[in-house]
Amino acid sequence: SDHDLTYPESPEAMDWSLHYPAFANTSKGNDTTESDTAQNGQSTQSRMTQQVEIADIGCGYGGLLFALSPRFPNTLILGLEIRTAVTEYVQEKIKALRGQQSSSTSSTTPGDEQVAPPSTAPAAAPTYTNISCLRANTMKFLPNFFRRAQLAAIFLCFPDPHFKARKHKARIVSAGLVSEYAFVLRPGGKVYTITDVADLHAWMVEHLEAHASFERVGEAEVEGDECVEVMRRETEEGKKVERNGGSKFVAVFRRLEDPEWP
Numbered sequence: 001s002d003h004d005l006t007y008p009e010s011p012e013a014m015d016w017s018l019h020y021p022a023f024a025n026t027s028k029g030n031d032t033t034e035s036d037t038a039q040n041g042q043s044t045q046s047r048m049t050q051q052v053e054i055a056d057i058g059c060g061y062g063g064l065l066f067a068l069s070p071r072f073p074n075t076l077i078l079g080l081e082i083r084t085a086v087t088e089y090v091q092e093k094i095k096a097l098r099g100q101q102s103s104s105t106s107s108t109t110p111g112d113e114q115v116a117p118p119s120t121a122p123a124a125a126p127t128y129t130n131i132s133c134l135r136a137n138t139m140k141f142l143p144n145f146f147r148r149a150q151l152a153a154i155f156l157c158f159p160d161p162h163f164k165a166r167k168h169k170a171r172i173v174s175a176g177l178v179s180e181y182a183f184v185l186r187p188g189g190k191v192y193t194i195t196d197v198a199d200l201h202a203w204m205v206e207h208l209e210a211h212a213s214f215e216r217v218g219e220a221e222v223e224g225d226e227c228v229e230v231m232r233r234e235t236e237e238g239k240k241v242e243r244n245g246g247s248k249f250v251a252v253f254r255r256l257e258d259p260e261w262p
């Protein structure tokens with residue numbers, strides 16, 4: 001049950017600086033706008049230099065997060081996972097990797113290009129400061145975390161298949177949930193899906209194609225997208241399917257512009 005899940009009342013109430021301290025806004029300006037101010041009177045969004053833009057829904061042990069982190073070092077990436085122990089595992093791993101980096105490199109702030117890395121560390125050493133994981137039931141609370149049009153990408157990697165027809169309502173793709181994905185994605189943003197279950201692939205394609213806010217991305221663009229390769233190779237499930245010689249079905253969908261009202 002979800003009774004022990006904590007989630008913000010609204011995206012404005014979410015304090016992301018705890019998740020991404022390296023991206024917290026340290027300048028002490030008085031530029032807090034009313035919409036930046038949470039109900040408890042504290043500024044939250046304005047504490048950040050940027051917002052979360054990539055969400056990995058049902059991130060499991062975080063393979064995708066750790067692989068995406070160095071590829072998009074200036075983009076905030078969030079894994080959402082419903083299982084407590086798995087969420088804690090990912091959080092601890094991120095903490096440990098960040099610790100390794102801060103003890104081997106000088107502390108640099110994003111955008112601090114004039115600070116040269118010490119010669120012992122490779123210039124592009126991943127810092128893992130841009131990834132985090134939190135416990136959430138994304139079927140219920142997604143719009144509590146993200147504003148309208150906030151995200152550039154949503155990953156749905158190897159979602160639980162829920163094979164039996166009476167369990168289909170537990171799938172993380174449904175007409176209602178696709179509307180939520182459309183709400184939090186910006187026009188041009190993408191939903192990435194991958195599964196080894198042919199029936200679930202067909203289900204996800206059917207629901208996303210049926211939604212007026214999405215179009216399916218063509219094969220050439222999909223194959224040229226480095227995120228697709230990461231999703232195939234770096235997720236824990238992707239590796240398992242690879243070992244077992246199974247199939248991986250991929251589909252990507254683009255969030256369309258909303259039509260203009262006459």
Ligand code: SAM
Binds near residue numbers: 172235
């Ligand atoms: N994405 C990972 C991968 O590709 O290796 C994990 C895939 S695993 C089969 C599905 C994950 O989704 C599990 O870790 C499960 O706990 C999580 N999950 C299922 N329903 C969820 C929900 N409503 N909200 C958040 N996570 C969920």
